[in-house]
Amino acid sequence: MTLESHRPFIEDLYRELHAHPELSHREHRTAGRMAELLREAGFEVHEHVGGTGVVGVLRRGTGPTVLVxxxxxxxPVVEAEQVPYRSTQTDEWEGQTVGVMHACGHxxxxxxxxxxxxxxxEQDDWSGTLVAVLQPAEETIDGAKGMQDDLRRILPDGIDVALGQHVMPGAAGTVSLAAGPVMAASDHLIVTVHxxxxxxxxxxxxxxxxxxxxxxxxRLQTVVxxxxxxxxxxxVTVGTFHAGTKQNIIPESARFEINIRTFDEGVRARVIAxxxxxxxGECEASGAPRPATIERGSTAPLTDNDPQATALVAAAFDEAFxxxxxxxxxxxxxxxFSDLPATWGAPYVYWMYGGFDPQLVAEATERGTLAxxxxxxHSPTFxxxxxxxxxxxxxxxxxAARAFLAR
Ligand SMILES: [Zn+2]
Ligand SMILES: [Zn+2]
Known part of the structure; x- marks a missing residue:
């Protein structure tokens, strides 16, 4: 079976990458390795795509274009001492020296x-075009968007489907998939009241x-x-709150930041309104000299799996798992992730796989203590x-890729 012959390569590469994590937009070593491996595998390689991104293209006859x-x-997390291949890397982050860890499992x-x-x-029973995207800066939610212009140039004819996956705190050996919205849209508001x-x-x-x-x-607690x-x-979460310098001074202003997560554009608009x-309204009620300043910070798109494409992947997963x-x-x-297929308005499927001892997960689920x-x-023990x-x-x-490639 082909997986067995590639297992040592995958495990070695995982240990190597785990020991050499890099922060968002600084994935230079990682990108270099990814490009090298794509070249070895026979892909046409594009580097520095939207910064540190790497794109590999393998054209094999007529058929759909599948982006993986x-x-x-x-x-910026100091890794707990648990495995021999742990990261001891450090970097500068917002003026401080921090540990760096692959704490999200990328x-x-x-x-x-x-x-x-x-x-x-190795498999010779498919045709089509395989596009490998190694995306930078997922954690800052701007890496995929940053690749869009270059992607449009590299793939002017677009793609048929995009596929992505993420490791989560579930049982190793399982995959989890659903059609429709699977991850929330995120909005960030920065409010200054005067x-x-x-x-x-x-x-x-x-x-x-x-x-x-x-x-x-x-009062924001009543929005939801x-x-x-x-x-x-x-x-709706207020995550920062800053005002004042001294106990006997009433300050001129206060500033706080709000994070919003929603699964539906209508709900999103209603919550922000x-x-x-x-x-x-509260500014007016307090007699504030002028309205509050509301700035938009970073936003993350909704991850909304295409129903038809998801059905094809689900059938393939039933068979495999x-x-x-x-x-x-x-x-x-x-x-x-969805900002990649959004380059061409293409459908996509995104799923999760578990990464933890199945017995531990089963016992914790039974006791209701999974979390x-x-x-x-993002935890130092992830x-x-x-x-x-x-x-x-x-x-x-x-x-998942074979579910779309021509046979
Ligand atoms: Zn993460
Ligand atoms: Zn992640």
């Missing part, structure tokens, strides 16, 4: 994508922006409970068990 993607960046995505490509290259500063002993001479901003934060239907989903209404093929429950995390017992993505995680992801990518 892995993301390349690590995170190393498993890359190693298994390279393995899957080698297996596909008051009138003064002495802490004379509140009557001021408009206190702290009290104003605090009432906004409290009062404007989103019980069968719809949304999250409710937030803006509450912010400006049987009962280990599970239904994916939509996740409130966000991804920028506490299995490390979450180190998937090597097998069957790598075999599963490799098999999934091969099976």
């Amino acid at each position: 993607r892995a993301d390349m960046d690590g995170l 190393d498993t995505h890359m190693a298994t994508l390279q393995g899957a490509l080698r297996i596909l290259v 008051g009138r500063g003064g002495h802490g002993s004379q509140p009557e001479a001021t408009v206190d922006p702290i009290v104003l901003a605090a009432s906004i934060v409290v 409970s009062r404007t989103v239907a019980p069968f719809e989903q949304a999250v 409710a937030i803006e209404r509450i912010v400006q 049987g009962a280990q093929h599970l239904e994916l429950r939509p996740l409130l995390g966000s991804e920028d 506490a017992s299995v490390p979450s993505n 180190i998937p068990v090597m097998q069957p995680t790598l075999d599963t992801a490799t098999t999934a990518m091969v099976a």
Whole structure:
């Protein structure tokens, strides 16, 4: 069986990538290795695509163009000492020296994508075009968008489908897939409310922006409970709050940041409108000298699996994984994978695979302690068990690609 002959390559590559993580937009070593391996496998290689991105194209006769993607960046996290191939890398991040770790498992995505490509290259029963995208900067949600102009140039005729996958805190050996929205859209608002500063002993001479901003934060908690239907989903979180310099000074302004997660464009628009209404309404109620300033920060697109394409992948997963093929429950995390197929408006399928000891996951699920017992993505202990995680992801990518390539 072909997977067995490629397993040592995939495992070695995984250990190597895990020990050499790089931060978003700085994936220079990683990109170089990815390009080298694509060249070895016979792909036409494009480097520096939208920065540090790499694209490999393999044309084999007529048939659909299938884009397969892995993301390349690590995170500013100091890795816990658990495995011999742990990362001891450091880098500068916002003026500080930080540890760097593949704490989101993108190393498993890359190693298994390279393995899957080698297996596909060996198989002679398909035709079409295989496009491998090694994407930078998923964690900053701007890597895929940054590749769009170059991708349009490299592939002017577009693609038929894009495929992507992510490791998650589930049982190794399982894959999880669903049609429709599977990961949330994310929006980031930066709000500054303007008051009138003064002495802490004379509140009557001021408009206190702290009290104003605090009432906004409290009232924002009603957005989800009062404007989103019980069968719809949304999250509104105020993640930062800054105001003032000294206890006896009422400051001029207060600033806070809001993160919003939604699964539907209508809900997204409604939630943002409710937030803006509450912010400006509270400013008026407080007698603020002018309306609040609301800036848009980073946004992440919705990941919304195409139903027809997903049905083809689901059939392939049934055949490859049987009962280990599970239904994916939509996740409130966000991804920028869909910005790649959005380059041409093409359909896409995105799924998850588990990376942790199945017995541990089963016992934790039974006890209802999964979130506490299995490390979450981005944690310093998010180190998937090597097998069957790598075999599963490799098999999934091969099976999904073959579901579209001509036979
Ligand atoms: Zn991540
Ligand atoms: Zn990730």
